[in-house]
Amino acid sequence: MSAPPRVLTVAGSDSGGGAGIQADLKTMLALGTHGMSVVTAVTAQNSLGVQGFWELPADAVRAQYRSVVDDIGVQAVKTGMLASAELVETVAELIMGTDAPAVVDPVGVSKHGDSLLAASALDSVRTKLLPVATVATPNLDEVARLTGVEVTSEDDMRRAAAAVLAYGPKWVLIKGGHLQGDAVDLLTDGSEEHVLRAPRHDNRHTHGTGCTLASAIAAQLAKGQDVPTAVAAAKEYVTGAIAAGFALGGGIGPVDHGWRFREQ
Ligand SMILES: Nc1ncnc2c1ncn2[C@@H]1O[C@H](COP(=O)(O)OP(=O)(O)O)[C@@H](O)[C@H]1O
Numbered sequence: 001m002s003a004p005p006r007v008l009t010v011a012g013s014d015s016g017g018g019a020g021i022q023a024d025l026k027t028m029l030a031l032g033t034h035g036m037s038v039v040t041a042v043t044a045q046n047s048l049g050v051q052g053f054w055e056l057p058a059d060a061v062r063a064q065y066r067s068v069v070d071d072i073g074v075q076a077v078k079t080g081m082l083a084s085a086e087l088v089e090t091v092a093e094l095i096m097g098t099d100a101p102a103v104v105d106p107v108g109v110s111k112h113g114d115s116l117l118a119a120s121a122l123d124s125v126r127t128k129l130l131p132v133a134t135v136a137t138p139n140l141d142e143v144a145r146l147t148g149v150e151v152t153s154e155d156d157m158r159r160a161a162a163a164v165l166a167y168g169p170k171w172v173l174i175k176g177g178h179l180q181g182d183a184v185d186l187l188t189d190g191s192e193e194h195v196l197r198a199p200r201h202d203n204r205h206t207h208g209t210g211c212t213l214a215s216a217i218a219a220q221l222a223k224g225q226d227v228p229t230a231v232a233a234a235k236e237y238v239t240g241a242i243a244a245g246f247a248l249g250g251g252i253g254p255v256d257h258g259w260r261f262r263e264q
Pocket residue numbers: 138139140175176177178183184185198199200201202203206208209210211213235238239242
């Protein structure tokens with residue numbers, strides 16, 4: 001039997017299983033790909049927030065990446081929590097030497113407001129990581145921190161997209177999950193524009209939305225889809241996962257990465 005497409009996530013571990021590496025691997029499996037991981041940090045995390053995190057040394061990140069890429073090979077890479085300027089720069093350098101599309105989710109703060117990226121790393125994200133991205137997927141808080149553009153409308157999203165593209169990613173997907181009304185995201189490469197619109201699900205169990213969307217895009221790219229097709233398929237997947245999100249613990253539960261299996 002032939003191997004499924006191979007996708008690598010470079011991200012932090014979420015002990016609660018809703019976001020980070022755990023969300024990424026579940027998403028990659030659900031979309032028919034073989035997920036692999038480079039752990040950048042370990043968080044103690046649950047439905048109530050992030051109780052602590054421990055960053056791995058840059059050498060450990062580099063060694064994991066080389067182990068996977070040099071033997072198994074990858075058809076797409078996704079990045080998530082990178083914690084520090086040193087890890088951001090290490091990962092950017094590794095991606096630059098890899099012949100595969102890269103989805104960069106510039107994770108800054110968790111849904112509960114816990115910081116997952118040092119403020120001192122923002123400049124490295126702008127000047128080292130965004131330039132090697134095939135698709136960057138900032139949410140509205142991340143866009144504001146990276147570019148200073150505050151988004152409250154679809155038109156603001158266009159201005160924010162232009163500001164992110166100026167750092168060099170091929171495509172940017174501005175995620176409008178934090179706005180009111182329909183869940184509207186804007187995808188552009190500076191010449192084409194795609195507005196992705198889905199009904200907003202009134203479900204508080206949305207832990208892991210951003211990780212899930214970025215991993216789904218990477219999985220679809222690994223299958224050989226072009227960026228607009230991959231993003232549209234990923235949006236459909238995350239929308240279903242949000243609709244099926246379930247309560248766990250005493251706070252915000254996870255989106256359901258396995259919603260398509262449970263439909264049958
Ligand atoms: N309540 C919701 N209903 C439907 N889609 C949503 C909802 N919340 C977020 N989304 C979608 O989930 C994806 C992730 O967006 P967002 O939650 O903004 O990311 P992040 O987790 O990085 O903050 C986007 O496609 C966004 O439009």
